Amino acid sequence: MSLKIETAFTGGNVFIENINGFDVLLTRDMRNSEGDWFYWAFRAIFDKIGEYRFTFTSPHSLSSCGPAVSYDDGKTWEWLGFECVTQRNIFTYKFDGTKSEKVIFCVGMQYLPYHLERFLSRHEGSPYLSQSILTYSRKNRPVKHLHIEDTSCPGAKKHVFLSSRHHCCEMMATYALEGILETALGADETGRCLRERYIIDCVPFADTDGVIDGDQGKNRRPHDHNRDYGEQPIYPEVKAIQDFLLSKKLFFTMDLHCPWIYSGIHNETVYFPGPEEAIHEELLKIFAQILEKHAPAEAPFFAVNNLPFGTGWNTKSNYQGLTCSAWIRKMCAPQFAQSIEIPYAIASGVQLTADSVRALGRAIAESIIEYDDLMGN
Numbered sequence: 001m002s003l004k005i006e007t008a009f010t011g012g013n014v015f016i017e018n019i020n021g022f023d024v025l026l027t028r029d030m031r032n033s034e035g036d037w038f039y040w041a042f043r044a045i046f047d048k049i050g051e052y053r054f055t056f057t058s059p060h061s062l063s064s065c066g067p068a069v070s071y072d073d074g075k076t077w078e079w080l081g082f083e084c085v086t087q088r089n090i091f092t093y094k095f096d097g098t099k100s101e102k103v104i105f106c107v108g109m110q111y112l113p114y115h116l117e118r119f120l121s122r123h124e125g126s127p128y129l130s131q132s133i134l135t136y137s138r139k140n141r142p143v144k145h146l147h148i149e150d151t152s153c154p155g156a157k158k159h160v161f162l163s164s165r166h167h168c169c170e171m172m173a174t175y176a177l178e179g180i181l182e183t184a185l186g187a188d189e190t191g192r193c194l195r196e197r198y199i200i201d202c203v204p205f206a207d208t209d210g211v212i213d214g215d216q217g218k219n220r221r222p223h224d225h226n227r228d229y230g231e232q233p234i235y236p237e238v239k240a241i242q243d244f245l246l247s248k249k250l251f252f253t254m255d256l257h258c259p260w261i262y263s264g265i266h267n268e269t270v271y272f273p274g275p276e277e278a279i280h281e282e283l284l285k286i287f288a289q290i291l292e293k294h295a296p297a298e299a300p301f302f303a304v305n306n307l308p309f310g311t312g313w314n315t316k317s318n319y320q321g322l323t324c325s326a327w328i329r330k331m332c333a334p335q336f337a338q339s340i341e342i343p344y345a346i347a348s349g350v351q352l353t354a355d356s357v358r359a360l361g362r363a364i365a366e367s368i369i370e371y372d373d374l375m376g377n
């Protein structure tokens with residue numbers, strides 16, 4: 001028999017240490033990230049029915065829903081389930097021949113350029129959505145910039161800016177971002193209201209190279225994209241985002257992230273890491289109360305889970321260099337600028353899926369309108 005493991009696909013990441021019959025030993029590839037992180041993705045091609053055991057050499061490799069699996073080459077994803085996890089670095093997979101013999105396994109549900117293209121093609125011909133190239137990455141790849149604006153709608157509009165994948169492995173966050181955009185393009189009342197009031201700009205893949213190459217992205221040396229918001233950024237995407245934002249009068253910005261892989265309130269709930277500035281902490285409290293009402297049962301959010309500045313990991317010592325949201329608050333005088341953390345797998349005891357996180361995105365979009373109404377500005 002000859003089980004094959006492949007990583008030569010978008011987002012692929014693993015070293016094959018050993019394949020011994022039904023036993024596979026793997027190591028996630030840290031690339032140029034410091035310390036330990038947990039992103040991995042590989043394709044297995046099975047040719048013999050049986051129960052396979054995959055062991056990672058690093059201890060924290062699996063979410064509380066087990067690995068995510070795709071039977072259609074990464075297009076759609078489901079959780080294999082925690083029952084297949086024997087330790088946080090070991091899972092088993094029964095290949096019974098009823099599903100595809102090619103299975104992609106990943107630490108979470110991938111959101112790759114394919115998924116963004118699928119979203120864009122669903123809205124091809126939309127008079128509201130346009131795309132351009134923000135800049136080129138270090139590896140000379142085009143970095144997408146999406147723009148939603150209803151030019152037929154008269155009157156002044158406020159600027160909203162959304163981003164994800166400053167840490168490229170944080171894929172679940174981009175499903176929420178897609179949910180926000182989808183809502184803003186919708187034919188319903190919420191969609192019309194959003195387009196009437198706002199111009200939305202969006203950079204879905206702030207670290208485009210990392211998304212495509214399947215890097216960890218988190219804790220890149222000498223620092224990662226979300227610690228690069230200083231006077232002399234080293235990443236072209238960050239410089240381009242800064243230049244773009246400095247040219248706008250911003251109303252609302254949100255930078256979407258995912259936390260660590262499992263365990264505890266601040267890895268398995270949706271939450272906001274609170275800002276340092278007291279005024280922005282107050283604004284966050286207001287927005288959080290609103291989002292709590294709108295958040296769907298299948299991807300719940302509770303304001304009590306927010307992590308105030310100065311507590312947990314959210315302390316000054318964790319910020320060697322400004323984050324995207326902190327830089328916006330400092331430089332752009334927005335009326336709201338926050339990062340949100342969306343778990344990879346479980347939120348307040350509920351198993352997340354691509355669709356449920358898109359629904360959370362819709363709730364964020366609805367909350368922007370209500371927040372704007374309440375603030376009356």
Ligand SMILES: [Zn+2]
Nearest residue numbers: 167170257258
């Ligand atoms: Zn992050």
